[in-house]
Each structure stands twice: as C-alpha cells, then as structure tokens.
Amino acid sequence: MSTQSFTAPQAVAIGPRSGAAGRRGRIARRWRYATSAGLAVLYAVLLVWTFMPIYNIVMIALEHEGDVYGNNILPVQPSLDSFWVVFTQGYWYLENFWHQFGNTVFIAGMVTFLVLLIASMTSFTVGRMRLRNGWLITNAALLTYVIPASFLAIPFYLIMNHYGLANNPWSVIAALVTFATPYAIFIFQEYGRSIPIELDESARIDGASPLVIYLRIYLPLMAPALVAVGTYALLLAWNEYLYQFLLLSDKRNMTVPVALAQFLNSDQAPWNYMMATAIIYALPPLATYYAFRNRMSSGLTMGGVKG
Amino acid sequence: MTAATVLDVGSPSSKQKQSLWRYWRGNLKGSEFTWALAFSVPYIAVFVAFVAYPVFYGLWMGSDPALYSDVFSDVIYQDTVVNTLVFVVLGVNLKLFLALLLSGVFMRPGWVTKVMLMLFVLPWAVPQLPAFISLHWMLNGEWGLLNNALWILGGIEGPSWLNERWTALGAAIASHIWKWTPFWTVILLAGRMSIPQDIYDAAKVDGATGLNRFLFVTFPLLANLYLVLTLLATIFLLGDFNTVFFVTGGGPNNETHLLATLGVRNAFDLARPDLGVAVVMTALPVLIPLVIILMRKLRTAEVQL
Numbered sequence: 001m002s003t004q005s006f007t008a009p010q011a012v013a014i015g016p017r018s019g020a021a022g023r024r025g026r027i028a029r030r031w032r033y034a035t036s037a038g039l040a041v042l043y044a045v046l047l048v049w050t051f052m053p054i055y056n057i058v059m060i061a062l063e064h065e066g067d068v069y070g071n072n073i074l075p076v077q078p079s080l081d082s083f084w085v086v087f088t089q090g091y092w093y094l095e096n097f098w099h100q101f102g103n104t105v106f107i108a109g110m111v112t113f114l115v116l117l118i119a120s121m122t123s124f125t126v127g128r129m130r131l132r133n134g135w136l137i138t139n140a141a142l143l144t145y146v147i148p149a150s151f152l153a154i155p156f157y158l159i160m161n162h163y164g165l166a167n168n169p170w171s172v173i174a175a176l177v178t179f180a181t182p183y184a185i186f187i188f189q190e191y192g193r194s195i196p197i198e199l200d201e202s203a204r205i206d207g208a209s210p211l212v213i214y215l216r217i218y219l220p221l222m223a224p225a226l227v228a229v230g231t232y233a234l235l236l237a238w239n240e241y242l243y244q245f246l247l248l249s250d251k252r253n254m255t256v257p258v259a260l261a262q263f264l265n266s267d268q269a270p271w272n273y274m275m276a277t278a279i280i281y282a283l284p285p286l287a288t289y290y291a292f293r294n295r296m297s298s299g300l301t302m303g304g305v306k307g
Numbered sequence: 308m309t310a311a312t313v314l315d316v317g318s319p320s321s322k323q324k325q326s327l328w329r330y331w332r333g334n335l336k337g338s339e340f341t342w343a344l345a346f347s348v349p350y351i352a353v354f355v356a357f358v359a360y361p362v363f364y365g366l367w368m369g370s371d372p373a374l375y376s377d378v379f380s381d382v383i384y385q386d387t388v389v390n391t392l393v394f395v396v397l398g399v400n401l402k403l404f405l406a407l408l409l410s411g412v413f414m415r416p417g418w419v420t421k422v423m424l425m426l427f428v429l430p431w432a433v434p435q436l437p438a439f440i441s442l443h444w445m446l447n448g449e450w451g452l453l454n455n456a457l458w459i460l461g462g463i464e465g466p467s468w469l470n471e472r473w474t475a476l477g478a479a480i481a482s483h484i485w486k487w488t489p490f491w492t493v494i495l496l497a498g499r500m501s502i503p504q505d506i507y508d509a510a511k512v513d514g515a516t517g518l519n520r521f522l523f524v525t526f527p528l529l530a531n532l533y534l535v536l537t538l539l540a541t542i543f544l545l546g547d548f549n550t551v552f553f554v555t556g557g558g559p560n561n562e563t564h565l566l567a568t569l570g571v572r573n574a575f576d577l578a579r580p581d582l583g584v585a586v587v588m589t590a591l592p593v594l595i596p597l598v599i600i601l602m603r604k605l606r607t608a609e610v611q612l
Contacts (some may be wrong), residue, residue: 051429060444143598151365151570154580
C-alpha cells in the first residue's frame with residue numbers, strides 16, 4: 001500500500017506537463033541543457049589548452065626549415081623530411097643520435113632494475129622481516145623524497161668528481177636511483193600490507209630462508225606494485241634532465257635530452273629537426289605511460305597521498 | 308619487572324652488550340638477522356653515499372657567512388626571491404584549485420568524460436623537455452604559434468611574451484600549470500572516488516545538492532588530502548628547474564630565475580659553486596618546516612574519511 005502512495009505523485013509528474021510539476025520539469029530540462037552546453041564549452045577550452053603546445057611540436061616537425069620562421073598556423077607543405085634526417089643522422093648536430101638514444105635506453109633500464117631491486121629488498125626487510133628500527137630507513141627514504149633533487153645538484157656534481165665518476169653514465173644512474181627509490185619503498189610498503197604476513201611465517205616454519213621467501217613468495221605477490229614502480233622509475237629516468245646535463249658532457253655518452261637542449265643553445269637552431277628529435281624521444285615514454293596508465297595512477301595515489 | 312631491572316643493573320658489561328645486540332636483532336634469529344642486514348645494506352649505502360654525503364657537503368660549502376652577504380646584495384637574487392614567491396603562490400594554488408574543480412568534472416559518468424580524461428593527461432605524459440621547448444618557441448613574439456593564432460583568428464597583436472619580466476614569469480607559471488595540473492587532477496580524482504556513495508545519498512536526503520554538496524560534503528572530506536597535496540606541490544615547485552630553464556631561460560636579463568635555476572647558474576655559468584649552494588641554502592628556513600610538517604602528515608594521515 002505504502003509503495004503505491006509513493007509512486008502515485010511520480011506518475012502525475014511524468015504525465016501532462018501543466019501546473020507546478022510541469023514547470024519544474026521544464027526548468028530541470030533547461031538546467032540540463034545549460035549544463036551540457038557549459039560542459040561542451042569547458043571541454044573545448046580544455047582541448048585547445050592541452051593540445052596547443054603539442055600541436056606546435058608536430059606542426060614544426062612537419063615544416064621545412066625556412067617555413068618555421070613564418071606567420072602560419074598550419075604547416076606549409078607538410079613533409080616527413082625532418083624525421084628522415086633524424087633517423088639517418090643526416091645533420092651534424094644529430095650525428096650521434098642513435099648512440100645517444102641507446103645511452104638513454106641503457107640508463108633508464110639500469111635505473112628501473114636497480115630501483116626495483118633495492119626498494120623491494122629494503123621494504124622486504126622493514127615490512128616483512130620487521131627489522132627493528134626499520135623506521136629509521138623508512139624515514140630516511142621519506143626525507144629523500146621531500147628534498148627537491150635540484151637543490152642537491154651542485155654538491156652531487158662535486159662529489160661525483162670525488163668518486164671518480166665524472167662524465168660517466170653510472171653517476172647519472174646513481175643519482176636517479178637515489179631519487180626514485182624512496183617513492184618505490186613507500187609503494188612497496190603500502191602494497192605489502194595487503195599481503196598476509198602469515199604466508200611468510202608458515203614458510204619460515206617450514207624452514208625457508210629469507211632469500212627463498214623473498215624470491216618465491218614476496219616478489220610474485222608484489223607483481224602489480226613492481227609493474228607500477230617499474231613504470232614510474234622508467235619514466236623518471238627517461239624524462240630527467242638536470243642531472244644528465246650536469247654529469248654528462250661528452251658527445252658520446254650524452255643522452256637524448258642533453259643533446260636536445262644543446263640544440264636549443266646553438267645559434268641557428270634548426271627547429272624542425274629539433275622538434276622531430278623531440279617527438280622521437282617522447283614516443284617511448286608516451287607509449288609506456290598509456291600502456292600502464294591505470295596501474296601507475298593507482299600507485300601514484302597510494303604513494304603521493306598516503307605515504 | 309623490578310626483578311629484571313635489578314638483574315640488568317647487576318649484570319656485567321658483556322651481558323649488556325648482548326642485550327643491546329638482542330635489542331637490535333628483535334625477533335629475528337641468527338641467520339635471519341644476517342639476511343635482514345644484507346637486504347637493507349644496498350639502500351643504506353645509497354642513502355649514505357648519495358644523500359647524506361651531498362647534504363653535509365652542501366652544508367659545509369654554504370657554511371661561510373661571508374657568502375650570504377654576497378648573495379643578499381645580488382640584485383638578481385633579490386628578483387629571484389620575488390619570482391619564487393609569486394611562482395609558488397600562484398603556481399601551487401591555481402594548479403591545485405583547477406585540479407580540484409576538474410576532478411569533479413571528470414567524476415561524471417559516460418564515455419565522453421573517459422576520452423576527455425585520457426586526452427587531458429597528455430601534458431603529464433609528455434616528457435618535460437619537449438613540452439617546455441615547444442612552449443618556449445610557441446611563445447616567441449615574432450614567429451610563435453600563440454601570437455600567429457591571435458593575429459590570424461582575432462586580429463590581435465600579442466606581446467613578446469618572453470622579452471618582459473612579468474609576462475615571461477606569467478608564461479613560466481602558465482607552462483608549469485599546463486604540465487602539472489593533470490597529475491594533481493588524477494590524484495584528487497582518486498581521492499573523490501574513495502568517498503563512499505552512501506555519504507552522498509545521506510546528504511541528498513538532507514537536501515544537500517549542487518554547490519552545497521561540494522561545500523559541506525566533498526570538500527571537508529578532501530580537505531586533509533588537499534592540504535597534504537598543497538605542501539607537496541609547494542616543495543616540488545620550490546625545486547622546479549626545468550620550467551624556467553627551458554621556457555624563459557631565466558631571461559630577460561636574469562629577471563625570471565627561481566632559486567634552483569639561479570643556483571645552477573651561479574655554480575656553473577659563473578663557476579662559483581659555493582655561491583650556488585648558498586642561494587639554494589637560503590630556501591632552508593622555509594623548506595625545513597615544510598618538510599617536517601609534511602613528513603608528519605605523510606606518515607600519519609591517510610585520506611581521512
């Protein structure tokens with residue numbers, strides 16, 4: 001009975017649109033139109049805002065050198081020549097391009113591997129083995145996370161000379177591992193809480209050594225977090241500029257971003273080649289980002305927010 | 308308990324040593340403790356060699372008080388402090404406020420929103436260097452895309468954005484906002500998604516809709532997260548190097564430097580590493596309290612619901 005009395009007024013409202021109910025319906029409809037129109041405007045503005053600098057890169061990469069210095073907003077005679085020049089290293093600034101690309105791949109790969117290894121080992125001892133005073137390690141990591149990396153650049157550069165690592169890719173790897181590991185430790189700590197500790201304990205009673213527990217139980221169960229952190233470390237190493245710029249000055253061991261920035265400082269920068277280089281350099285991280293986007297952003301929120 | 312204490316007091320030093328050893332070992336048995344040490348050594352080594360040593364080396368380099376009279380009397384440094392303040396206040400707040408609003412928009416159901424979100428995060432996914440180089444050229448007064456578009460589409464002659472201090476600084480701030488708003492939007496979006504639907508249902512019964520729903524339900528629940536993000540964004544922004552270095556290059560006439568870029572300029576362009584460190588060190592009175600508050604917040608506070 002009570003349900004009937006509830007449904008009755010609704011039926012009236014849906015019926016003939018007259019009187020107060022009809023007016024309310026019209027207002028609601030108008031409000032809906034206004035919202036979707038406002039939303040369309042907002043989305044249009046957002047798209048222009050988001051894509052303008054990206055469109056700018058693509059447009060210049062498609063132009064000929066002379067057309068870069070023009071007042072057009074569409075590419076004049078678009079062609080893929082600049083990409084071909086970069087691919088074949090056909091300009092003196094680009095003569096080491098693929099070698100430098102290889103350096104970037106090597107550094108990013110090593111950083112990813114070392115970050116995963118060191119951070120997972122650390123969070124295993126602190127979170128799973130419950131090493132006493134492990135909070136000291138976690139706090140050291142937290143402190144590193146909140147110190148801006150650029151503030152340490154100058155002493156870091158001088159210290160690399162002390163260590164005899166000046167102009168050596170390993171100095172960059174050391175720097176990037178240092179700044180990527182803390183965040184990785186948080187993520188692993190946070191994620192590790194969802195894995196029951198009883199698993200470790202029963203393995204321990206069965207006589208498994210910590211190494212076996214780490215390899216056979218911890219790492220396989222941490223796989224999603226490893227993927228998230230691996231993506232993070234890879235992108236960080238690929239995208240980083242300051243340390244690579246300070247620590248690598250030789251043409252042969254330079255990475256792509258350093259070479260790209262050198263381009264910018266030369267007197268007659270061929271912008272179309274530079275933008276084509278920039279696009280080729282940006283594609284691998286973009287693909288990685290979109291492939292692992294969902295896992296990455298869940299990881300980011302875990303670490304960036306909860307700590 | 309008292310008996311144990313008495314025994315401890317009476318015990319010889321070797322036993323004390325043993326209990327200290329036992330204290331450090333905790334509940335770990337002999338070989339397990341060795342493993343635990345072996346597993347934690349890599350990170351400790353990294354921290355000592357590449358964080359602790361540079362930090363103390365930097366503190367030692369910047370310990371000469373005479374350096375600071377050089378720093379403070381430098382006109383470029385004085386400009387830099389103003390720039391940093393403007394950059395932090397506008398950059399952090401505009402970026403986070405935009406992110407807060409946009410995260411609400413991206414909560415809407417439907418595929419249009421999903422596609423928009425995917426496109427919107429593009430600036431975050433693009434590496435910094437190509438993005439900022441592109442922005443640098445886009446803002447060129449003579450040949451840049453922005454002024455060309457303004458002229459062709461609106462008949463407006465845009466200024467030389469990067470040739471005047473305040474427009475250049477504005478350009479750098481806008482570039483920073485362009486690059487990083489997606490990142491904070493995604494985080495705030497996750498924060499909003501973790502608010503259970505029944506809270507909204509209850510609020511609806513109580514008559515909270517539209518703006519009231521945001522003011523009295525969503526925002527109070529997100530407030531703590533928003534505060535943590537503000538602190539984090541402030542620290543990240545204080546250390547921002549790439550935006551200013553590539554968009555304005557510190558120019559015109561070194562008028563748009565931030566602390567990080569000025570430090571690197573002093574250390575490498577002027578070959579005065581101590582002066583560079585001193586510039587960065589002047590951020591410590593602001594940075595240290597921020598770091599302490601943030602470390603407490605990060606350790607204790609989860610997204611509070």
